Amino acid sequence: MRPTAPPRRRPPRARRAAPLLSRLGALALITVVVGLLPWLSGRDPALSLLRARSAEQEPTPEALDAIRDELGLSDGPLVLLGSWFGGLLRGDLGTSWVSNTPVLPSVLSAAGVSLFVMGAALCVALPLAALLCAPTLVHGARGTLRPGGSGSGAAAAALTALPEFLTAILLMLALSVWLGWLPPYGWNGPDNLVLPAIALGVPTGGLLGRLVDDALPAVFAERWVGLWTASGCTPGRIAAAALRRATPALVPQLGLVAVGLTGGAVAVETIFTVPGIGRTALGAAESQDLPLLQSSVLTLVLLAALGGMLAQAAHRRLLGPGLRDAALSLAPPPTAPAGPLRRAVPAVCAAVLLTVTAWGLTRDALTVTVADRLQPPSWAHPLGTDAVGRDILARLGHGALSTVGVAALVCVASLVIALVVGFWPALATGASEAASALPPVIAGILVVAVMGPGTLGASVAIALVSWPPLAAHAASLVQQTRAAGYLSGQRAIGAGRRWILWHHVLPSVTGPVARHAVLRLPGTALALASLGFLGLGAQPPSAEWGLSLSESLVYVERAPLAALAPTAMLLLLAAFAVSLSTLPARALTRGRTP
Template sequence: MVPSAAGVTRALALLAVVAAVGLLPWLSGKDPALTVLRARSAEQEPTKEALDAVRRDLGLDSGPLSLLGSWASGLVRGDLGLSWVSGTEVLPSVVAGLQVSLALMGAAFGVALVLACALVAPVLVRGRRSAGACAAMLAAVPEFLLATVALLVCGVWLGWLPTSGWQGPPSMVLPALALGVPAGGLLGRLVADALPGVLDERWVELWRGAGVGRRLIAGAALKRVLPPLVPQFGMVAVGLTGGAVAVETVFAVPGIGRTALGAAKSQDLPLLQGAVLALLTLGLVMGALAAFTRRRLLGPALRDASLTLPPARPVRTHPAIPLTLFTVLAVAIGWGLLRDPYAVHTADRLAAPSWAHPLGTDGLGRDVLARLGHGAAPTVGTAAAVCLLSLLVALALGFLPGVAAGAADIANALPPVIVGILVAAVAGPGTGGAALAVALISWPPLAAHAAALVQEVRASSFLLAQRAIGAPPWWILTRHVLPSVAAPVARHALLRLPGIALALASLGFLGLGAQPPAPEWGLLLDESRAYVERAPWAALTPAVALALLAGLAVSGAAYAQGRRAPRTSERGKVTPVDPVGPVGPVDPVGV
């Protein structure tokens, strides 16, 4: 059987990622021998003889291909090598970290399911549609932001639960909540948006007329809703993998994500290789389990059928909500731009909010409002550049759906945090590396949207008429196909701009993005963690700004969706305006 283009692309993309992981010692651009020498003995002089001895010990003198071959052969045997820093075997460290992360992700997924059930229950019982808006707001909150707020409120101020470590079930509560609440909001939004359309289908009316109970109808509606949504559930599970890195860092949980981040910062490349490979495998396994679950839910008769859901009812919102959020953000940013973000006043270190410093000062005495205002450009401006790049890539790949589908599967299995760790290991942390990491995995939803529109436009009757009158292919492409595809996908990309900004902020929060003294919002939140008990306003300011940005994204998308809502005809039939919808396919990291 001849392999499909998607299968070939998927295999090539997977091989490229594995090869990049194996060649990290050469791709990093740094001398690994110097890093290892300093880790083993900080006082030893890095002479040529000493460095050559380390290279021979690590096998770096044999060249990149030989190193990749030995690493791959050890991988087949289950040997991930020795840590360059500690000298211990990598495999036990990876397994221990993976066990902790799996326990945390399992607890978080349980929280997500409970929250999703709570959000979906009103739709099933009373037919309410407000759950979609509430779920969308919860889904837009980044994990690292929720983790910081939970640490500050429940751990520091109230002292209810442990704030760090992994000593038992109490240590799992706050991290599981920080991971599970956004995931539960996303799951609840997916189901709550799809259920009203299913409950309006003809079979539900027939069942009610036949006297079937509400509980049986609700169960059948859920069974009808779940199969098309199971792939999105798998992406949510992959999102838990990426979110666990930030949450484990905030709460000092010794999981695989924190292990990978620490290995990247210390240039312990064998440990980084093992941790990233474990995270990639975890993401691929989640996707495979989602596909298997969908096939089991569909049953033998429908496994090869294309089962789709009716269009989701729009989540409406009042235009005053996005306008208010935008006004608050604009005023704060504009006010901050009038101040100096780099002026250091040591006498005013950690000063409380006052007229001189409306939002207080940080640990160096710098004005928090000024840094918030000047941080909007590197946070949102970089996101706009990434959004534009993703749009161009999506438009190009939309005409090659078979090629794009395979690469998209691998991209979807890699959360931006994991890609950011790899890019930081190669190019070092920085704004450019963070932007590249987010761009590498932000194009699949846009490409899927573009491919669907290209297929629809190519099958339309007016294109057949154009071909019949002898219009050249280039004319049809530039005057008809591309304009019909570019405008909806551009709107889709614009709606993803706040999510991309939040992804960049999460990388900055982990130290993989902008570096000090840049006033990037994620970096501001990370810098304030050291003195969050003494000066909570320094941490709450960027946290509130990111929350407002997330709320603006959700309310703006809901308002735009309401403006372009499907028109209802005289018999209640819905005529869709946009076949894909204003936000397109759902992705797992808030990106």
């Protein structure tokens, strides 16, 4: 019997080249798509530019032909895109179609503002993250850490689940509108930096703190901690070593977090009118200013690629030469059983959401009664009315369908994409990094430019950027399953690759990734609400919660309940996500193990 040949492995140089080629391919694809946006949308770029330059001017054929001749639009999209690429190689990003000024200074200025805001947000996030993981670090170094952790994970998850646009609105209402401590908008001095930095830094600090807090219990459960403690090492030295041990596995995620701050600040920059790169891209998309939009999105994608490469280089540096070709992973941390209170929180949140939704669905959400506009709560309208006299309770009920229902469909689409990509993780590295660095708002800008604003465009945008975490989870499970010993036995007895795929690999991967997708449902709904708030998602007269919040924010001083009601529903949704994410895995699966 002839010996079985060992499986062929790609050389290390080829393994390193695949992610680089993937990043370059994703960068080129996104740039080409942005360049073709005016033609993909089916709208006349000349007409959009005429309206952006002068809303009063009549769109006569002569005026439109003059714009086409001026900008070279009559030559077609491919010629225009080729000339832009040629200028890019020379360091020339072109001239704005609207303001007729060079694009490069505007992009550099906007990117500098965004990076400055990102630095200020990190100054808020890092101390907050240290504060959140400090109890776990102290108790673990002293040997007093309980199986369930220090309890700070729930607080970190709560801060992480709070979306930036909602944090920004709450800060503006509390510190600017009601207390008058800080300016609500503008970019005139240090005071204008405080609210954007806090709005971005609080969720980021919660995420960083949660990543470290989740990794530390597994580190302190390793045998070396007990040996060091028995040999008389101080708690400070053990804590420093534990951080050093946990850092390599977290560096890739921390790099994407830092890059995501640059592009994820679009909603915050829009709310506080900060002239950053995200707000610049949003304005360029609205006015069909193609050179400025191309350069803004290209800047975001380049930052994503640079951040991913720096994070990977730091990851390999921290691992050292002996472990560069091996995956450094931490064992699952010990978890405590979920108590009655922890089990009750998601049930209470779900009960309130379902009650309000069911009650609101029995009422009329579309009838406009101008005479009843901005009315306080009454028997006829338990939560009052909005700016055009529609019942707020009815808007909440009907808005749940368009917010949570659409989010469920998006999660299903993301799950399918993740399962496909999970089998080819190296080839999808660039697309994954680009999607991670393009927040839903930027993806919404691109998709809406093609499909127009609406629920469908917002759903496609969220699906395009929500699959990378699920794909990373699927890729990890695929790698673990393929390396399992029992599969080697299956191959030895003659099982084919396709049979193993359908009967072993897919069943082992689909279940955990599907549960992961379900846990991301509330976050997806919040992302849809953020697009609705910015006018990129559902359009009037839809009752979608983000759109309802945007419409009522102008009248918050006269009728605060009109804005606070959708805000409360979004906060309940975030609390539901937090309570689910902090439950042990066995509580979510009824204790069943594969």
